Amino acid sequence: xxxxxxxxxxxxxxxxxxxxxxxxxxxxxxxxxxxxxxxxxxxxxxxxxxxxxxxxxxxxxxxxxxxxxxxxxxxxxxxxxxxxxxxxxxxxxxxxxxxxxxxxxxxxxxxxxxxxxxxxxxxxxxxxxxxxxxxxxxxxxxxxxxxxxxxxxxxxxxxxxxxxxxxxxxxxxxxxxxxxxxxxxxxxxxxxxxxxxxxxxxxxxxxxxxxxxxxxxxxxxxxxxxxxxxxxxxxxxxxxxxxxxxxxxxxxxxxxxxxxx
Amino acid sequence: xxxxxxxxxxxxxxxxxxxxxxxxxxxxxxxxxxxxxxxxxxxxxxxxxxxxxxxxxxxxxxxxxxxxxxxxxxxxxxxxxxxxxxxxxxxxxxxxxxxxxxxxxxxxxxxxxxxxxxxxxxxxxxxxxxxxxxxxxxxxxxxxxxxxxxxxxxxxxxxxxxxxxxxxxxxxxxxxxxxxxxxxxxxxxxxxxxxxxxxxxxxxxxxxxxxxxxxxxxxxxxxxxxxxxxxxxxxxxxxxxxxxxxxxxxxxxxxxxxxxxx
Numbered sequence: 001x002x003x004x005x006x007x008x009x010x011x012x013x014x015x016x017x018x019x020x021x022x023x024x025x026x027x028x029x030x031x032x033x034x035x036x037x038x039x040x041x042x043x044x045x046x047x048x049x050x051x052x053x054x055x056x057x058x059x060x061x062x063x064x065x066x067x068x069x070x071x072x073x074x075x076x077x078x079x080x081x082x083x084x085x086x087x088x089x090x091x092x093x094x095x096x097x098x099x100x101x102x103x104x105x106x107x108x109x110x111x112x113x114x115x116x117x118x119x120x121x122x123x124x125x126x127x128x129x130x131x132x133x134x135x136x137x138x139x140x141x142x143x144x145x146x147x148x149x150x151x152x153x154x155x156x157x158x159x160x161x162x163x164x165x166x167x168x169x170x171x172x173x174x175x176x177x178x179x180x181x182x183x184x185x186x187x188x189x190x191x192x193x194x195x196x197x198x199x200x201x202x203x204x205x206x207x208x209x210x211x212x213x214x215x216x217x218x219x220x221x222x223x224x225x226x227x228x229x230x231x232x233x234x235x236x237x238x239x240x241x242x243x244x245x246x247x248x249x250x251x252x253x254x255x256x257x258x259x260x261x
Numbered sequence: 262x263x264x265x266x267x268x269x270x271x272x273x274x275x276x277x278x279x280x281x282x283x284x285x286x287x288x289x290x291x292x293x294x295x296x297x298x299x300x301x302x303x304x305x306x307x308x309x310x311x312x313x314x315x316x317x318x319x320x321x322x323x324x325x326x327x328x329x330x331x332x333x334x335x336x337x338x339x340x341x342x343x344x345x346x347x348x349x350x351x352x353x354x355x356x357x358x359x360x361x362x363x364x365x366x367x368x369x370x371x372x373x374x375x376x377x378x379x380x381x382x383x384x385x386x387x388x389x390x391x392x393x394x395x396x397x398x399x400x401x402x403x404x405x406x407x408x409x410x411x412x413x414x415x416x417x418x419x420x421x422x423x424x425x426x427x428x429x430x431x432x433x434x435x436x437x438x439x440x441x442x443x444x445x446x447x448x449x450x451x452x453x454x455x456x457x458x459x460x461x462x463x464x465x466x467x468x469x470x471x472x473x474x475x476x477x478x479x480x481x482x483x484x485x486x487x488x489x490x491x492x493x494x495x496x497x498x499x500x501x502x503x504x505x506x507x508x509x510x511x512x513x514x515x516x517x518x519x520x521x522x523x
Binding site: 028029030031146147149150152153154155156157158159160161163200201204207208209210212213 | 309312313314330331332334337339340342343344345346349350352353354355356378404
């Protein structure tokens with residue numbers, strides 16, 4: 001029988017994998033991998049601000065991640081090179097967050113937990129945040145699915161079909177910030193991007209439609225979560241990185257199978 | 262007859278550069294209008310401002326109430342990470358029945374493609390799939406941005422024939438951008454010569470003789486136009502029963518020199 005904290009860890013990891021799957025597809029298709037990194041690095045700054053202002057950590061990370069996403073998107077639209085800009089934003093947010101954390105007094109922040117996750121310390125409140133956030137993300141993406149896909153294929157096709165691609169982009173950013181805030185405790189700020197991209201990449205070789213890719217990413221994400229937790233338990237390794245390693249193994253297997261077949 | 266879409270004193274600025282200014286444009290139901298002009302003359306921008314993809318700096322774009330409009334972009338770049346079958350693509354953004362999808366593909370000459378991956382299509386196949394998607398909407402106005410780019414001459418001649426047949430059958434108005442002056446002109450009711458503003462417009466032959474047009478394209482197309490000239494004075498708006506044959510074989514027309522724009 002699983003101990004109670006382990007049950008919570010499993011539920012949390014599976015919840016995050018399911019929440020990340022539909023978004024992971026769009027992150028891949030729209031080449032937003034580094035955008036996701038910049039947004040998740042901003043979550044550290046969010047934690048520091050939340051502690052300094054005594055507001056819930058989830059709210060702090062959500063707001064700061066969202067602000068980061070909008071800022072980067074805004075500057076990219078103003079003609080700054082996306083790659084360069086994301087390099088500045090991603091590293092800048094990480095450094096600023098680490099500096100901000102050092103200002104928060106006392107030993108209230110476990111830096112390693114912030115960077116790599118602390119899945120075995122999940123509380124019931126965290127589970128609520130993960131599953132609640134995940135449901136909102138799934139609902140948002142399901143509701144906008146066709147419009148999001150059209151806008152992803154071509155902004156001009158979207159406009160011609162009466163869809164505002166900018167609005168769809170804002171919806172994806174909101175979903176991204178929600179996933180970041182929900183996943184912070186599971187894999188930490190450094191590896192949230194991995195949770196978005198790697199299961200989607202593992203699903204790609206076997207997908208013929210976007211829907212199949214998202215379903216495949218959900219399966220790969222859940223399997224990676226369970227495998228990673230099991231490995232962490234057996235080999236006494238950190239849980240977040242173990243989950244990401246399991247996802248990479250799945251990606252390698254999927255790609256190799258496809259190349260041979 | 263009321264216009265489907267009207268632009269008045271339209272001006273567009275992109276990245277600080279004035280791309281279009283003082284453009285007055287309207288298109289009537291069933292009309293085939295071709296926009297020609299050198300590279301960077303604002304042809305694509307005109308189409309994109311008509312679909313609402315670029316904001317105008319001055320002037321207005323007005324659509325007929327409830328106008329059904331379809332747009333075929335110059336090209337569609339698919340990210341290799343996005344799996345997408347042709348059939349699924351036709352379902353975006355509005356779901357269509359399988360029969361409707363198949364009919365649209367057949368009409369666009371892409372009937373054998375529904376199960377193929379979008380990323381695997383050749384330029385010509387992609388062009389036909391984009392056209393099929395545009396037809397699903399049963400458009401009253403179809404906008405095509407250089408629809409034959411990457412097609413060889415017989416291929417593009419066949420494409421324009423398809424477009425003309427579509428207009429004749431459905432009464433759909435067509436606005437297209439093209440570089441292939443000689444082929445396009447024969448299939449157009451009206452030609453607009455654009456270079457930041459409308460230099461001249463009118464019946465293809467009138468435009469071909471206009472000084473403004475010759476200043477932009479030289480006079481080499483004059484001879485080419487003559488080869489492709491045919492009677493085009495029918496009232497087409499809702500007249501689906503044409504007395505004359507539309508199956509010109511553009512593809513087998515004699516070779517000749519012509520001035521390509523750009």
